[in-house]
Amino acid sequence: DQQVKQNSPSLSVQEGRISILNCDYTNSMFDYFLWYKKYPAEGPTFLISISSIKDKNEDGRFTVFLNKSAKHLSLHIVPSQPGDSAVYFCAASAGFYGNKLVFGAGTILRVKS
């Protein structure tokens, strides 16, 4: 069963505009959520995270929003830059499960200049 879902396989955005990547989860035990960025042939790079006790976390151009009642989170990138083009993975974990990460299938973001 897919506990973490990223329903958009790809997203194309113009440079300077906002990129919004979405993620849904089903397991209410998850208490920590992360976004990773991945380039081909490299490992995932940690981007930003949020604890379930918060509904927003911001770091520079990146903001993550968490809606616990809807079991939904989103990553906003403003302004988008061509270097942001990569695959973005949403991941969730729970201390109860030893903090092992459960990943979505990823969204390919392409930022056009």
Added chain:
Amino acid sequence: DTGVSQNPRHKITKRGQNVTFRCDPISEHNRLYWYRQTLGQGPEFLTYFQNEAQLEKSRLLSDRFSAERPKGSFSTLEIQRTEQGDSAMYLCASSLMGGETQYFGPGTRLLVL
């Protein structure tokens, strides 16, 4: 560079051969995780260690897979009698115990012919 390192970066082997991968975590991190990623999917959890103790193994980890972390520092993942279905990217990540953020290495790409 004090990040997570993995060796080798690439491995091509023939079906039926044994392979071993190595992961060196961030030095002060006492948790070490192994994941596997296939094309078009997010990473999937395989196993994790807290110091030298292997605390959980996924159902994905068949009897042909074994992982060790003998001194609580580096870890090895061995696959015996490789099959074509083992072809994937094998990722290692580390974190502090109680820390929710995992930092990934560059991965080892395995191709079984």
